[in-house]
Amino acid sequence: MNAWEEARRHLDGLPSGAGLNIAYEAADRHVKRGAGDRIAFRFVGASATRSMTYAELALASNRFANVLRRLNVGPGETVFSFAGRIPELYISAIGTLKARAVFSALYTNFGEQPLFARLSKGGGKVLLTTASLYSRRIASIRKALPTLEQVIVGGHDPAPPLTRSFDELMAEAEDRFDIEPTDPEDPAFLHFTSGTTGSPKGALHVHDAAASLYATASSVLKLRPDDIYWCTADPGWVTGISYGLVAPLLHGATMVIDESEFDPARWYRIIQEQRVTVLYTAPTAIRMLMKAGSRLARSYDLRSLRLIVSAGEALSPEAVRWGRQALNLDIHDTWWQTETGSIVIGTSADEDVSLGLMGRPVAGIEAAVGRRHGEGMLEFVEEPNKVGELVLKAGWPSMFRGYVGEPARYAECFIQDWYLTGDLVCRDSEGRFSFVSRGDELIKSAGHLIGPHEVEDCLNEHPAILEVGVIGKPDPLVGEVVKAFVIVRDGCEPDEQLRIDLLAFARQRLGPALAPREISFCHTLPKTRNGKIMRPVLRARELGLPESDLADAEDWDQALSPTLKP
């Protein structure tokens, strides 16, 4: 029996053999098994902590599924959320799956432009948000989103005009809902990720992802129903849904949700007060904890923690050493991405951590190091410690099933039956993988992928800009920060005032998640013969590295990315 079949044995399936639905596995089945009184969520707010049991989650998500039915949301239609980590978001996610609609969460630090791109591409029919976020970011783009029929507002503030109150809709809805037959291959989640070129991509995942999420939470996190589990990722990114919602609920664990923004002292206090046993976080957060010092860490009782796991970007040896010294625990690395839907490589809870190594493929995953050669040719690198692209044998349950509306872009991710991850890695003689770099020009800031094209597109709309090139500038805290190089139009003065205007313009439209933190003016941008900006040369220039090797390349359109296609 393979790993996925084994995991499926631990899932109940819908009653009467009506298929597999993540919402049923995450909420209802625990109630059926007599565990309805167990706490599913502890929402740690600024002033109080509120708990929600599995039974309450099952009933509230039933109500939300009935709300969607009343609003004529059918199977396969998309319900978006654009909200902080509030209970309404988690209830609506599970309720959406019960209605066999697709749930997609958007990060609250997005501005109007990335929101519009994602909402329109995903064909969002319903959006859950808050009154404040609606007024600031959604109201101005709503008219341009013809598919968006309903906006539901959660939180304490009254619903603005043209929106519906979450509480009122829920109060009118029944708390009984029978999930209709659900095929494991029916879509469940839509997660957006950035592309090197073009618009963001909407990766579609199916209900069968439950098998991968259940299996990896067992094998890597060793998650148990008595765990108090805290995943610090925001649901606006894949980790915050896969491991910040679905996987812990599948196991019947208790999840801590921190409704506030990052603060080291509060984080330690939460671990101490909530008796957190498993923490799933990211290297940027670990670096911020390191910055706050180990004395702060040691002033709290963190002995409840049995495991710390990291995802989102490479985990440095310094971070692991700091964890040992300040937290008395090894930090275990995991590697995966939006498209994989679940952890595919990692160092599990019962394995020793090796500095600088991510770990091994999880059971059920076949991983290899490959190099692309022309169209449709993949060469495997068998020799250990040689750099190549991480490639994965397609077919695991949480693998994405498409980019919404873009079959060609999806097809480009595969050679034969191998999925090409775009990350460069090495594999040692014992089969353990280490991360080398991205193989393309995507920027990784605070663990989030940012497409330079999306940022350039926005800045190009500013009347003072003639041309712009965007890169990731290395940053000790967040990995990379977005930096833009700008050529201004004749008649415009490249002065401090314009720099501030451009920053404000970009932040207003893109939001702090994507907007550049730095802008430099320049007279020329290095380009290929085809007019494509050579971002590696810009990056070399920024870092004071020699540009000549890069700039002398015979054909930059080929050489832009030696391993991958741009």
Added chain:
Amino acid sequence: MPNTLLQQRVLLTLKSVAPEIDTEKVDPKQSFHDQAGIDSIDYLNFIVGLEEKFGIRIPEPDYPQLSTLDGCLQYLRQRPEVSENRLDEGEVS
């Protein structure tokens, strides 16, 4: 609330991190994050900006006190190194 020099310098620091903010509209009691879309990195940059502007070192455990305008003013008024605390805080025209 009088538009003091201290307040003006805090808001200028905020604006250097997030120039899109209309400082006239900042609610002094609400967190910068909730009303103006300030993320964690902006917040760290804002605190570094305050350290530079006021020539002080702000210890990490004090960061949460600076999440609102009122919190910033209250905190900075307690720091003897802040020059405004040594002068009469006159209104800025």
